[in-house]
Each structure stands twice: as structure tokens, then as C-alpha cells.
Amino acid sequence: MRHNPVSVAFVSIATLKGHAGRKVDLRGWVFTKRASKKILFIELRDGAGIVQTVTARETVGDEHFTEWASLPQESSIEVSGVVREEPRAKGGVEIDVQEIRPISRPTAEYPINKPDHSPDFLLERRHLWLRSKKQWAVLRVRDTVFHEIHAFFRKEGFLHVSAPILTPAACEGTSTLFGMDYFDQGKAYLTQSGQLYMEAAAMAHGRVYCFGPTFRAEKSKTRRHLTEFWMAEPEAAFYELDDVMALAEGLLCHVVARVLAQRRDELAILERDTAPLEKIQPPFPRISYTEAHALAEKAGEPFPFGDDLGAPQETAISKQFDRPVMIHRYPTGVKAFYMKQDPQDPRFVLCVDVIAPEGVGEIIGGSQREDDLAALEKRIAEHKLPKEAFEWYFDLRRFGSVAHGGFGLGLERTVAWICGREHVRETIPFPRMLYRIYP
């Protein structure tokens, strides 16, 4: 393998337009290739972008033309050439090649070379599949969604506070938890949510959020389940349910608007119709569980009053609207112990689920939290949870309790929605699922 001379200043494909008419040096990989007798077209990718290079036999001579035309897919190369404006090209420019300097030729045929590989074949080669155009585009959208979630919370005065991954007690039963031995301290479990810790931090910092990996050891094998996924969880002191809903609405509008502003090219690669995304504007519809129940029945998806909504009900309801639907005040029995009961009607809790449009399903779940110690202890007894595991959590109600609330947003489901991808496994670099922990 040849190493690059330090003296050459290489140009990023992302900035090529600014170099029109000038000679540049590029480096990257052979993405696609086609050749006629006289002309060789190599699409070069450098990670930041893709550009078409054009090599004319007449210009470079037979020997070079033949050598460069033999470069296999995913060869790493350096290219010297002149940037030519070409309105029909994707980035508006092409490269007229003067020289190609191979860095490293593949030692075998590149395995991803057909349009119809099976998902398992591709997932087994995820470390290479990442280089494919659509996968590349999805992770660039993910990057924007990730950063714009941070940007939104900063703008709203939320402090980033890391939630722990290793947690002591199995608060809600061990059946969906990954557990391991923790030295001589007994068992430790991988977190399912940073919420309880964020409640503690909100009493110190007012508004906080965590954003990191969370885990569910669920034996679900659906297009919407990962065992390891990222969740953004804001929590704010003095927030009531209406504040939680306004925050969720603001976050989704901000993120979608920023993706539309920054990632048009990637959405085009993904063949994503952006019209439904343009409609993501406030206000989102807010309907109670009771209204949702009636709406599902009217739409031909009835279900017993008091039960949780299933995917068919969520889809039937979300189809009635052109933006995310906020369903609030679910029955107490189907929701978590920490949600505050509705003082107007204690059959319900002050919670909200946000259902994304286009059949994506729930992407946010949140609530106002129970801030009364006695009520919280009662709920924990009803749920048959081990009281001693919650002693520190009770302290938050013993010392300066205030109304507070927050939510959790699933990053992969949000990216899947925005990218129009069917399966969340394509929205995370290295997906972990029931049957997959490699590579």
C-alpha cells in the first residue's frame, strides 16, 4: 500500500463546487464504474460526498486507461483532475481526470454487488453495507436528527445530564432486562430509561435531559424493535401535562424543519416524499384516550374501553390527521406507576403518547409525574413493586416536591419516520436485535 504525500492538499467532495475550473486532488473509493472504449466513468465517494469522474482514453493514453478501468469496486484511490461545471450532475460538477493513483486494491470481490441481497446477508456485513448509498444517507439524517435534538433542548434551557446505564434494582421486573454480575454488589441491569434519574437531576437543575442508549431484552422480532436503541428524555421541574405536550410538539417541529433544511439531498437518495414532512407544523391534534377510543371505533378498529391501543388502532387514528397525534390521559391501569392521576378523573393518568403519521406508530411517551409521596407509595404497592428499591426516588417527594414531567423520544423510530424507512434496523449503525449482535 502507498501512503499519501503530506504535501498534497486534498479537497472534500462536499466543497467541489467552489473549485470549478480548477485542478484538484481527491481521495476516496471507487463507488461505481462503467466504461466504453473511449471513456471511463468512475463515481468516487470520499465519505462527504460522491462525484462522477470522467477519464478519456485520448487524454491519458492506452496504458493508464486500461489500468484504471480495471480498478474494482471499493478500490481506494487518489484522483487528480479539473472540476468542470455540469448542471446535469448531482452536485453540479464532474471531474475531468488527469491521473488516478491507486492506494489499495480489494483482495477479493466486494461482496455487496447485487440489488437483491437478503436483509440477513446485508446485516452480517453491516461494516461494509454502511458504504451503500441509502445507508450512507440514513446515517447522515440520523446525525442531523441527533444534533438538532440537542440544539432544541439547549435553546429551551435544558442541561444535558448523563443517565447511568448500569442500574441497581430491577424496578419493573426483570423479564425485559439485561442483567449481569456486578463485582460483589449483586446484580446490575442495563437501563430501560433514564427518567427516574432525570427527575432527581431536574430538582437540582430545573430542566434537564439525557440522550443515550437504552435497552430492552424483549423477545420481539418486529420492524419496530431493537434491543439497544437511543432515547432522548427531557424532564422539567414545574412542568404539567400541557407543558410536556408543548415541549414534544416543539421538538418534533424543530427537528423535521432542520432535516428539511439540511438534508434534502439525502432524502432524495432515500426517495422520501417530503410533502408529508412539510406539514409537520404546530398545532398537533390533542385528543383524549376517550376520544381516541371513539375515533378507533368509527374507523373500524374498535377495542375494549380501558385497554391499551394496539398498532391497528394507532394506525387507524393517525390516518385521520396529517401530523403527529397526541393522545393524552390513558386509563391508569395500562400505564406506569409514576404517572400522576388526573385530579379531574382518577380513572386516568396525566400522560401523552405521540403517534407519528404514515403508520409509524408511537415515537414519544411522556407524562406529568406523581409528586405526592403518599399517592406514589400507594401506586407502587398496587403495582406490587419492591418499595425499598424506590427509597431514593421517594426522597424527591420528601424534600421540596414540585409538579414535574417529561417524555422519552425514540431516536431510531423518529429517524425511520423522517427517512421513510420501513425497518428501524437501518436507522442505527450497528443494530442489536433478538437474533443479531454481530458485527
Place this chain on the structure above:
Amino acid sequence: MRHNPVSVAFVSIATLKGHAGRKVDLRGWVFTKRASKKILFIELRDGAGIVQTVTARETVGDEHFTEWASLPQESSIEVSGVVREEPRAKGGVEIDVQEIRPISRPTAEYPINKPDHSPDFLLERRHLWLRSKKQWAVLRVRDTVFHEIHAFFRKEGFLHVSAPILTPAACEGTSTLFGMDYFDQGKAYLTQSGQLYMEAAAMAHGRVYCFGPTFRAEKSKTRRHLTEFWMAEPEAAFYELDDVMALAEGLLCHVVARVLAQRRDELAILERDTAPLEKIQPPFPRISYTEAHALAEKAGEPFPFGDDLGAPQETAISKQFDRPVMIHRYPTGVKAFYMKQDPQDPRFVLCVDVIAPEGVGEIIGGSQREDDLAALEKRIAEHKLPKEAFEWYFDLRRFGSVAHGGFGLGLERTVAWICGREHVRETIPFPRMLYRIYP
């Protein structure tokens, strides 16, 4: 407990200066309190800041004065009053109180009420300790360090790519790994580093970084060890060792400058002398292991040539400089298998450790990676590592291998250095150590 009327617009203590001379409503917690016969001083904290409130018996009457003077530490309250400019006060203002409305009084004495609690006592109550002034300040600095690490990498064209937490093989032996059963797929282990995955992503995106929790099941009980800690790991295609060092230098200079610009008040709370931080400017000294060996000997901390540096050597060397020292090209035998051997002298590898000043020790470790398949296979055999676990990693050398490199920066050690804290356990919200996984 009383809930707040929605109609009142509450003001954040962080923005009080803009309200001078006007009446405002605040809400938060009683932080400190002292009273004379005529005047009651309550420091109110709302998470965003702290302000002194002044209640005059003459203004509010005996009954109110007595009631409010009895409010214990960490009571949650609402305060109505007038913002008065007061140059001697920390934020430049005080509040002349008209009314205090208690929200919730503590049900017991607040446990953190002495200046000399033991570390164990405080760590056991970390959910409350977070409210203490210095802990509050440290996490605000951590927030800035966190965001400015992201900001720096974005500015440099690095894409955020999440590394997986659950990993399949125990690449470097299981002795310092947390392992668990992963359904019927065998064992899974918590990641110690996202580097190998970032190498795959760098071949797709050019420049990438991950920034998330990593784990070491080490039985170390020192002030510098956590079992769960956050690491930022950039990786870039076409980066050689000099590029890696320039990137590390740029990152540290950027982060320190931004903390100095944004967190002066917090550093003052922490009684951090900022003079050493002002000196963190490029260029950082770059010395080879061989030079470091001689320097340590001269400074009275000799060690056998070929051995790794210990804490005494790192401290002795870093004392010679007023900014971080970059020690490069360590002996092959003391460094990881994936580091590229120095073509000039194969006894050494193209690596760099960055030693922070003031006795903090190593905060960054990085290298140029071995990009030659045969050399990498040889190193893996020498290290007696299971070749089959690295098949996917070998693919990165089989298909378009290029020079590349990166590093890992430990967030907690960096925050400890910038904040001048002795122990990393104060720099993470919920520390996990050999004897601590609660709360």
C-alpha cells in the same frame, strides 16, 4: 401540595438582571436561610441560578414573617417580589419579597446539612447531593464540555455515529469486561471502546466520531477510575499520526476556551484557579517516548526503557510543561494490537498519549491504525487474540484500505481537570465504581 396557577408567568433566575426594578414571580427551593429579628434572607435556587431574597418584617407583617422564617432548607416555594440591583450580590440583583407561597415543606430534616459529610454518605445520597452548589457547578461545566466536544467535531466535518454498547466477542480478553447472556446468541459484553466500529464507519463517511458510555470491569479503586464513563472517539480516513495529534490539540484548546468563555461563574464556585487554563493554547509539546524516558530519569523518576509510563512518570513529565504534553511512539510491546508500527523504527508504534497538566494524568490515547492486512494478522497472532472475532475488522483492510487514525478522550477526566476536582466521581451525575452502583 399546592399546584401553581397556570396564569402566572414565572421568571428564570438566570434572566433576572433584565427585570431590574420590576415585580417578578419566581419558583424554586430554599437553599440557605438566615434571619434577624427584622430581616429574613433566603437564598432561592431554581436550577438555572441562585438569588438572595430579602424579606422585611415591617413590610410583610409578623404572621407572614414568622411563617416564612420557619421554612426548612429545600422547601419548594413561590416568591413574588421586586428585583433590586445590588452590585455586591453574585448575580448583581436581589429580590425584595412581597409574598412567599410555600409549595411543599420537607417531611424530615434535609440530610445534607453539614460541611464535613463523608464521601460515602454523600454518594449514597447522590440524588440530593446534586443540589449542592459545587456539584451543581461541576455538572454545568460538564454540560459545556459535552456540547463543545460535539461542536468541535461538527466544525471539523465529523459525522456523529453511535457505537454499539452490546458487543459480541471478547476481543481483548474477558477479565475487564462486563458480560451477560444474550438470548440464545451466547454472551454479550459491554463495550470498552467504539474504535473498531468507528474504523468501519470512517470508511463509509470519511470522518466520524462516537461519544457515549463505555465500561471497564476493573477492580481499581482510585480517584481516576469509574466502571462506567463517557468517551469521545473520533476516527478519520486518511489521517496519519500527525493529523491525530493536531486534532487532539485542537479539541482540547477549543473546549477549554469555551468553558472559560461560558462558565466563569461555575469555575469561581469551584474555586478553580483559571490561570493554568488560560495557558491551554497551541502548540502543545510533542515528545517521543524515548525523549519522555530521558525526561523522567532527569526528573528523578527513572523507569526501565520499554516499560509503560506510570502515574509518577506522567506527573514528573507533565510538571515540566504548562500545557498538555503529547507523548508519541511508545514501544510496540506496551500498546494495543491495532496500532501501526513506525515504518522508521518498528520497535515503536504510531501512537500518542496526551497527559493533562497539574497531575491529572492521561486524558487522551490515540494512534494511527494498522492498515495492512498481513501486518494486522501478525499482531493479532502475537497478542494471542482469537482471529475469527476479527473477520469483519479484517474486511476493512481487504476492501479499500487507507491510512486512518483517531483517539479516545475520557470525558470525566477532562471535566475533573478543567474543574480542578480531585476525584472523577464528582464529574458524572451517578458514578459507578467498584463498590457503588446506587442510587
